[in-house]
Amino acid sequence: MAAGEACSSSAAKNFEDEEDLMLYGGGSGWVEPRTWCDHLPSLTSDLSHIPTPDTSCFRCQHPSENWVCLFCKDVLCSRFINQHMLEHYEQKGHCLALSYSDLSVWCFACDAYLDAQVIQQLRVAYETAYILKFGESPPARTMECMQLENTGAHHSS
Numbered sequence: 001m002a003a004g005e006a007c008s009s010s011a012a013k014n015f016e017d018e019e020d021l022m023l024y025g026g027g028s029g030w031v032e033p034r035t036w037c038d039h040l041p042s043l044t045s046d047l048s049h050i051p052t053p054d055t056s057c058f059r060c061q062h063p064s065e066n067w068v069c070l071f072c073k074d075v076l077c078s079r080f081i082n083q084h085m086l087e088h089y090e091q092k093g094h095c096l097a098l099s100y101s102d103l104s105v106w107c108f109a110c111d112a113y114l115d116a117q118v119i120q121q122l123r124v125a126y127e128t129a130y131i132l133k134f135g136e137s138p139p140a141r142t143m144e145c146m147q148l149e150n151t152g153a154h155h156s157s
């Protein structure tokens, strides 16, 4: 006797953990990068031409993982080395800098990360730095809202 039609389909369970993660996002050290800051309009430099990521700090010659000032394109070391980027901000008020170590953009005045892949103005600098660092264009950000097709497989063999 064949009972091919009597397949019981198991209902797909929704993972509510993902929703919880989003709710807890604010308090666990992870800081959401901003998509705007008031200092962006004062950026007027051509960010498609920036120094290479292996440029040494202009002041102390620290060789790597430096920051590039997005206002004047000076390359300066991080707050973990000799704080020359921070010093540069305090002296000149140049608050936006791109990190050559992880290609993130930091605003010293807002004390916040900016999303360089979303902000059009910064994306130029991000893409240029990425190409200089990795020798290829950054991958296009994929849409993460694509619905996985429900695989309600019918076993009828």
Ligand SMILES: [Zn+2]
Residues within 6 Å of the ligand: 057, 058, 059, 060, 061, 062, 076, 077, 081, 082, 083, 084
């Ligand atoms: Zn330095």
Ligand SMILES: [Zn+2]
Residues within 6 Å of the ligand: 069, 070, 071, 072, 073, 074, 088, 092, 094
């Ligand atoms: Zn500067």
Ligand SMILES: [Zn+2]
Residues within 6 Å of the ligand: 037, 038, 039, 040, 095, 107, 108, 109, 110
């Ligand atoms: Zn800012």
